[in-house]
Amino acid sequence: MRELALIEQIRRDFGSAGSRAVALGIGDDCAILRPPAGTEVLVTTDFTLEGRHFRRDLHSPESVGHRCLARGLSDLAAMGATPMTAFLSLALPADLVTTAKGRGWIARFFRGLRSLAGRHDITLAGGDTAQSPADAILADIVLLGTAPRGRALRRSGAKPGDALYVTGALGGAAAELSSMLAHNVNPAKGSKAGEHPQTFPEPRVGVGQALLRRKLATACIDISDGISTDLAHLCRSSGVTAELEQAAIPLHPLASKLSPAAALSAALHGGEDYELLFAAPASVRMPRQLSGVPITRIGQFRHRQATRPLITLLEPDGSRATLEPQGWEHFSGR
Ligand code: ADP
Ligand code: MG
Numbered sequence: 001m002r003e004l005a006l007i008e009q010i011r012r013d014f015g016s017a018g019s020r021a022v023a024l025g026i027g028d029d030c031a032i033l034r035p036p037a038g039t040e041v042l043v044t045t046d047f048t049l050e051g052r053h054f055r056r057d058l059h060s061p062e063s064v065g066h067r068c069l070a071r072g073l074s075d076l077a078a079m080g081a082t083p084m085t086a087f088l089s090l091a092l093p094a095d096l097v098t099t100a101k102g103r104g105w106i107a108r109f110f111r112g113l114r115s116l117a118g119r120h121d122i123t124l125a126g127g128d129t130a131q132s133p134a135d136a137i138l139a140d141i142v143l144l145g146t147a148p149r150g151r152a153l154r155r156s157g158a159k160p161g162d163a164l165y166v167t168g169a170l171g172g173a174a175a176e177l178s179s180m181l182a183h184n185v186n187p188a189k190g191s192k193a194g195e196h197p198q199t200f201p202e203p204r205v206g207v208g209q210a211l212l213r214r215k216l217a218t219a220c221i222d223i224s225d226g227i228s229t230d231l232a233h234l235c236r237s238s239g240v241t242a243e244l245e246q247a248a249i250p251l252h253p254l255a256s257k258l259s260p261a262a263a264l265s266a267a268l269h270g271g272e273d274y275e276l277l278f279a280a281p282a283s284v285r286m287p288r289q290l291s292g293v294p295i296t297r298i299g300q301f302r303h304r305q306a307t308r309p310l311i312t313l314l315e316p317d318g319s320r321a322t323l324e325p326q327g328w329e330h331f332s333g334r
Helices: 002-014 061-078 094-098 100-119 172-183 205-213 227-238 260-269
Strands: 022-024 039-049 082-092 124-131 138-148 163-167 219-223 241-245 275-280 293-302 311-314 320-322
Touching: 002 094, 002 100, 002 124, 039 061, 061 082, 061 100, 061 138, 061 205, 061 219, 082 094, 082 100, 094 100, 163 241, 172 260, 205 275, 205 293, 219 227, 227 241, 227 260, 227 275, 227 311
Parallel strands: 082 124, 241 311
Antiparallel strands: 039 138, 082 138, 163 275, 163 293, 219 275, 241 293, 311 320
């Protein structure tokens, strides 16, 4: 009954009634989806594992719910997709369902998830619920989106000569995390956009859609693991190298408060910023903002040559350094 009551609560809160793309949502053996004519369906899945992606003593339940969805939305944004619906599989320690305190945590988790879902007009069309085999909360979210057939942005289209752009500002998520770790605090959500890049990141869904619609980008990726790692992915997929101008990198105000070396490291390797990194032909006149988000040119792409590093960092004094990927990687022993 407890499992049923929880699912019923989720259905009431997230019912897909009225969603045009979801013909049948929570409550049957399968959901039935109806992607608009002329579109393709894009699918992304993301784990949110307690102890790995969040800490219950550090992240508020609202933040965990928000980030759980934000990660998938950022993947959809990176491909220019329009979010359609989501599926959430949850493994919960027994006390989260059997105790009032636990149920309070779940209610706040869903509040965080629902607030972001509402802003992007998506519902939960299904999922699975199980008792966790350990004392850890495990969540796996599947997000579906649509894009006009053949038009989704990929990592593989950057050409030598293209300019390199980034949305928003970098290093904020790592800076906020280091302050949370230092002070052992779990910040409440502030009201200003971008105030909590670690706990309440804003996936750049509108920017991705604008890039696709206005045919501005040749390639795009979201920065989940740090620009040094994600730019390397884009370069490898596209068969190009990149030059990154250090002085042009937009620093998040929280990163600017760190020492210059720590700020640069947070921006290059910090991860979890969920900004978009994209390529566009040098001839394109890039707007200064897309969907209300600042766009900054931070470098360019060049031909791949055996002697040339994948990413070269152009330092403010004019010297050139090889930038090794040092962003987040699972199984790296950290
Ligand atoms: P089955 O055993 O047939 O898989 P379930 O009892 O697991 O059915 O699920 C019943 C309905 O509730 C399904 O529509 C499923 O998608 C939905 N559901 C279960 N868990 C969740 C969840 N965590 N979030 C959203 N929907 C869920
Ligand atoms: Mg099931």
